Amino acid sequence: MLTESATASRLSEIQEIVRLSSRLLPRGAGSKTAMQAAQADVTLLEAAALSGMLEYQPQEFTFTALAGTPLADIERRLRENGQYLPFDPPLVARGATLGGTVAAGLSGPGRYRYGGVRDFILGVKFVDGGGELVRAGGKVVKNAAGFDLPKLMVGSLGGFGLLVELTFKVFPLLPAFATLRFDYASLEEALHAVTRLGRLPLEIMALELERHPGGAALYVRLGGIPEGFAPRLDRLRRMLGGGGKTPLEGQAELEFWNAQREFAWLDAACALVKVAITPRNVPALDERLAVHGAVRRYSAGANLAWVAWPGALGTLDQLLKELGLPALVVLGPAGHARLGRQVGVAFEARVRQALDPAGKWLVL
Amino acid sequence: MDDSSLLTALAQIYPADRLLTNPAQLAPYESDALTSFRARPKAVVIAASQAEVVQTVRLCHQFEVPFVARGSGTSLSGGSLPCPEGIVIALNRLNRILRLDPDERLAVVEPGVVNLEVSRAAAPYGLYFAPDPSSQPVCTIGGNLAFNSGGAHCLKYGMTSNHVLGLKAVLPDGEVVELGGESLESAGPDLVGLFVGSEGLFGIALEVTLRLLPKPEVYKTVLAAYRSLGEAGKTVSQIVASGLLPGAIEIMDNLAIRAAEAAVQAGYPLDAQGLLVVELDGEVATVEAEFEKLLEVIQVSGAYEVRVARDEADRQRIWKGRKSAFSAVGRLSPDYIVQDGVVPRSRLGEALLEIQRLSAVYDLRVANVFHAGDGNLHPLILFDGRQAGALERAEQLAGEILRLCVRFGGSITGEHGIGMEKRNFLPLMFVEADLDVMRALHRAIDPRQIANRGKMFPA
Numbered sequence: 001m002l003t004e005s006a007t008a009s010r011l012s013e014i015q016e017i018v019r020l021s022s023r024l025l026p027r028g029a030g031s032k033t034a035m036q037a038a039q040a041d042v043t044l045l046e047a048a049a050l051s052g053m054l055e056y057q058p059q060e061f062t063f064t065a066l067a068g069t070p071l072a073d074i075e076r077r078l079r080e081n082g083q084y085l086p087f088d089p090p091l092v093a094r095g096a097t098l099g100g101t102v103a104a105g106l107s108g109p110g111r112y113r114y115g116g117v118r119d120f121i122l123g124v125k126f127v128d129g130g131g132e133l134v135r136a137g138g139k140v141v142k143n144a145a146g147f148d149l150p151k152l153m154v155g156s157l158g159g160f161g162l163l164v165e166l167t168f169k170v171f172p173l174l175p176a177f178a179t180l181r182f183d184y185a186s187l188e189e190a191l192h193a194v195t196r197l198g199r200l201p202l203e204i205m206a207l208e209l210e211r212h213p214g215g216a217a218l219y220v221r222l223g224g225i226p227e228g229f230a231p232r233l234d235r236l237r238r239m240l241g242g243g244g245k246t247p248l249e250g251q252a253e254l255e256f257w258n259a260q261r262e263f264a265w266l267d268a269a270c271a272l273v274k275v276a277i278t279p280r281n282v283p284a285l286d287e288r289l290a291v292h293g294a295v296r297r298y299s300a301g302a303n304l305a306w307v308a309w310p311g312a313l314g315t316l317d318q319l320l321k322e323l324g325l326p327a328l329v330v331l332g333p334a335g336h337a338r339l340g341r342q343v344g345v346a347f348e349a350r351v352r353q354a355l356d357p358a359g360k361w362l363v364l
Numbered sequence: 365m366d367d368s369s370l371l372t373a374l375a376q377i378y379p380a381d382r383l384l385t386n387p388a389q390l391a392p393y394e395s396d397a398l399t400s401f402r403a404r405p406k407a408v409v410i411a412a413s414q415a416e417v418v419q420t421v422r423l424c425h426q427f428e429v430p431f432v433a434r435g436s437g438t439s440l441s442g443g444s445l446p447c448p449e450g451i452v453i454a455l456n457r458l459n460r461i462l463r464l465d466p467d468e469r470l471a472v473v474e475p476g477v478v479n480l481e482v483s484r485a486a487a488p489y490g491l492y493f494a495p496d497p498s499s500q501p502v503c504t505i506g507g508n509l510a511f512n513s514g515g516a517h518c519l520k521y522g523m524t525s526n527h528v529l530g531l532k533a534v535l536p537d538g539e540v541v542e543l544g545g546e547s548l549e550s551a552g553p554d555l556v557g558l559f560v561g562s563e564g565l566f567g568i569a570l571e572v573t574l575r576l577l578p579k580p581e582v583y584k585t586v587l588a589a590y591r592s593l594g595e596a597g598k599t600v601s602q603i604v605a606s607g608l609l610p611g612a613i614e615i616m617d618n619l620a621i622r623a624a625e626a627a628v629q630a631g632y633p634l635d636a637q638g639l640l641v642v643e644l645d646g647e648v649a650t651v652e653a654e655f656e657k658l659l660e661v662i663q664v665s666g667a668y669e670v671r672v673a674r675d676e677a678d679r680q681r682i683w684k685g686r687k688s689a690f691s692a693v694g695r696l697s698p699d700y701i702v703q704d705g706v707v708p709r710s711r712l713g714e715a716l717l718e719i720q721r722l723s724a725v726y727d728l729r730v731a732n733v734f735h736a737g738d739g740n741l742h743p744l745i746l747f748d749g750r751q752a753g754a755l756e757r758a759e760q761l762a763g764e765i766l767r768l769c770v771r772f773g774g775s776i777t778g779e780h781g782i783g784m785e786k787r788n789f790l791p792l793m794f795v796e797a798d799l800d801v802m803r804a805l806h807r808a809i810d811p812r813q814i815a816n817r818g819k820m821f822p823a
Contacts, residue, residue, distance in 0.1 A: 198578065
């Protein structure tokens, strides 16, 4: 971590670069390879130097950190104090930073229970296109003052400015987890289980579908005090009509979910694409993806498809447009980050005009 | 532009019984729940369809006449106060739940749907809408969205914004946009997140897609009475430190307890100086075990009386007392100001002492009700408006409380919004550069500055 004065001088350097440059893109650890500039005439603003936890009082359930802080460091600090970011930010092992996670708008399996990165961000400081340092939101868990710019930064892909400092809400870490696997002969049966579980008063932390040629596997993650697990697991088995024999628990269980958020299943030759979806749209998407031999998983109760795309991204873009689904390339060739249907284009254009009238920030 | 031509144009859209222009008809719309502000609109239109709302906004834009959307008028920050000589667009008749999809766990509703109606409609499917502002039996989704309303369960479940997936809105210049969608996830900037909480300055939501959650299997609610407010506050920190995540942690002081008890007979101990309400929710097996842990914390916290809600009816009674505390205080005083500020949770005790000190300095009684889990204070400042200068003193005291919230690192509003009431306090939280960015956004979305003109930004 830099000292306070080093951070300030680094920050004023950055502000000066912003004022003098005409094309800019922030860059954290570079873990999301697709969300980078394809062209050469862009000044990359390296946020990695803006790293470190600034404020953390565990009893407040909040922390403030510089945007370039690696999530691995943040998660370690939180864990030491019995807390965590419940949306399971992805790509931590690849070096993902807090700011990059916000800019990319990425959440992992845990977003099913308490919400995604958008639901835990509280405050932001960023450098706008004029080089000004701007603050919005707050540092307390509840705040309704002013426009909610912190949320706007979620998924902004660095297009509104360089994130400098972020405040987040955190939750107490659950004492233990257990995960059951249920196998289904068809996607439809598995989706039926997903929607059925979604309406039951069960404290399910994550609900993931792994698609394979012979059907689908459903992973259901419970959290809480270990003494309560036996009856809760039995109840799950009964509700799903059997299956789910031996629960994954302890270290193996943690590793299983870490592998999910690190996309250990991804073939390195494929692009990793996130698709916003709902359970009802899954069959149509799944059928089209299967034709192209894409490996896919459905996360967050089938609200999020993770696709390993083997071919040209243009083909996938067309396919997603036909299905009316918005998507984001996370890993893969630079320059094609947003695919499929774009929502709120006219409104976004007004926001961009307001925050970046000179059009300095690269739109990915 | 000639005023009468706007009215003529509106008369072509609305029949006479839905276009109100005479003073007697306008009177009920001159104020909202922040009654110290009043303004006379030029007209009130009672829209019955989305198309009428869009047409009205386009006319206002054309004639450069300001407008404000209004649901049930429960804003405590003057958010739905009319713009003087502007148009009030009443949305209560846009009250259809257009779609309720239990498999997708969502509801698509019009802005005039009452908050509690969403949960009622979702109940047969085991689902509910989590945001629960105290006014939930009457307040509407449109207002909840515009002001990012909170409630008692925000620490665990978030505010309104965390439960809005998508929306269709008419922008102040008449353009209709769709933001977000039906998925929990999206790609691209979170435009829904920006729109929610924009206090009507970005236009009017016509359709809102809400996220529903499965109703917790069981609630366990406990009341603990303390001989000092400080002890109650300290217990909150201990509960949080124990690793529990209660659905709600509330505190009321003696004045608020007595007012609420007189109003709804919730069974609160009248002699308590601080009353703590803690609620756990979840699966039976989990909640039972967590509840034991909670009781262990409470038992050594100095509480002289601990009462566990016997059943759902008892639980509802406890909540009814808490949620009617604002209006109940009306029994203690001819007038009062409801304040809404936030401090870091660990500084609650200090903040309360400081409020007590200020109360003595200003010689005004202050009742305290707060969402302690969020550090969200609701001091109720009692005064008698018939006494010369009393309102001004009460407002000065309210301002001092907001300053102390900011000094402690908190916020000038947790859930009521800036509206009319706090627009001159916004610079306490944000410097000019911050406000400039917000103003630039405002101009880009409402070039003629007609949507809820005069709210949020300093006069």
